[in-house]
Amino acid sequence: MPTPPVRTRWHRLRTNLVFLAPALLGIAVGVGWGWASPMPSKRSFDVTARQFAFEPGILRVNRGDRVELRVRSPDVTHGLYIDGYGVDGKVTPHGELVVRFTADRPGRFALRCSRTCGVFHPFMTGQLVVEPNLLFPGSVGAAAGAAIGAVVYAARTGRREP
Ligand SMILES: [Cu+2]
Known part of the structure; x- marks a missing residue:
């Protein structure tokens, strides 16, 4: 059974990236959206x-x-x-x-x-x-990005494991 620890660490890092990258993208999109159309009150x-x-x-x-x-x-x-x-x-x-x-x-x-x-x-x-007014759309974007990351991660692990 070839399971070297290097692969495990790389896999963990990649898992974090799968979550982090969409979350960061979400913040960027949210902040951009905040500039374009702020939530009025x-x-x-x-x-x-x-x-x-x-x-x-x-x-x-x-x-x-x-x-x-x-x-x-x-x-x-x-x-x-x-x-x-x-x-x-x-x-x-x-x-x-x-x-x-x-x-x-x-x-x-x-x-x-x-x-x-x-x-x-x-x-x-x-x-x-x-x-x-960037804070609110930025946080909404981060939440949406993290959710997308979770879905992507679930889809990838689901496909790999039989
Ligand atoms: Cu006066």
Whole structure:
């Protein structure tokens, strides 16, 4: 019976590769898919616009999210302008401005007050951060890749053994 240990080790390595290669490929495909078509979700923010800041000052969303901003002002009239998204609106004292848009472009975009609201008006800024959203599709891809690897492995061993 010729069963050298070298062959066993090679077989184990090859088994790992059968699992690992599709899993890595799955991650790559998942991340690529994440760039192309992120899973959208709805994100709502209550934003206070006051002299001379937005609260919260940084809004973090994932690419593809449907974003809803409910902006209120406790003092004077302010505006909300978002660079790169063509969003511009006015919020009157104790009024509410509702802005809806889809965060379809990843990156960092400046929020600015677009109505002169006092001496420090030019400093009334914030930031919209749109993350590329790669983690979820990447993990789905890895799971799918590992499943494919398991099926391939089962098919190969099933064929070899009588
Ligand atoms: Cu302002």
